[in-house]
Amino acid sequence: SSSLLGLVLLSCSVSKLLQRLLLALRVKSEMERLLGGIARAGAGVAFAGFVGGQCLYNVEGGHRAVIFDQIRGVLPKAVSEGTGIKIPLIQTPIIMDVRSRPREIKSVTGTKDLQMVNIYLRVLSRPREDQLPTIYQTLGTNFDDRVLPSLGNEVLKSVVAQYNADQLLSMREQISYVSNGSCDLTFEYKHSSLRHKTWGVSNSPSFE
Numbered sequence: 001s002s003s004l005l006g007l008v009l010l011s012c013s014v015s016k017l018l019q020r021l022l023l024a025l026r027v028k029s030e031m032e033r034l035l036g037g038i039a040r041a042g043a044g045v046a047f048a049g050f051v052g053g054q055c056l057y058n059v060e061g062g063h064r065a066v067i068f069d070q071i072r073g074v075l076p077k078a079v080s081e082g083t084g085i086k087i088p089l090i091q092t093p094i095i096m097d098v099r100s101r102p103r104e105i106k107s108v109t110g111t112k113d114l115q116m117v118n119i120y121l122r123v124l125s126r127p128r129e130d131q132l133p134t135i136y137q138t139l140g141t142n143f144d145d146r147v148l149p150s151l152g153n154e155v156l157k158s159v160v161a162q163y164n165a166d167q168l169l170s171m172r173e174q175i176s177y178v179s180n181g182s183c184d185l186t187f188e189y190k191h192s193s194l195r196h197k198t199w200g201v202s203n204s205p206s207f208e
């Protein structure tokens with residue numbers, strides 16, 4: 001009877017041990033499944049971050065993107081605002097501002113009656129969107145700083161030379177209209193106007 005009781009106790013102990021072992025294996029399997037899910041989710045987030053950082057770019061309102069391709073060079077068409085797709089390591093988007101911006105240009109030039117005038121021209125301009133790839137290739141992103149000062153001086157000199165000093169004051173609107181007609185193929189000039197004019201003391205005109 002004592003040996004039988006010992007066998008029963010031993011079988012109970014073995015049964016409990018097996019139950020604990022099965023429970024441990026079940027917990028381990030659940031943990032492995034959970035860790036596997038976390039690993040897959042982390043890989044998905046990492047892949048999405050890679051795609052978002054390397055394959056996508058954003059163009060804000062009032063801007064356009066010129067795409068530089070390592071194989072084909074500057075692509076002929078600019079990309080409008082929104083989210084675009086690029087090829088990593090091959091394509092690079094260059095964001096360019098296409099909003100109308102004011103600029104004031106100062107010039108010292110001579111009038112028709114040979115008086116030197118300090119004159120200011122206010123220009124409101126923007127680049128033409130269909131010409132953005134050409135503008136980027138020839139002038140870069142600071143196109144307005146490279147073009148407008150020299151172009152404004154030439155326009156001022158050519159226009160002011162057609163009028164006498166007194167006409168600059170009495171025909172301001174007409175002169176502004178003439179300067180509006182001087183434009184470049186790659187820029188749109190929305191508006192230009194003469195701001196103010198000053199003469200030296202020795203050659204200041206007198207009016208009644």
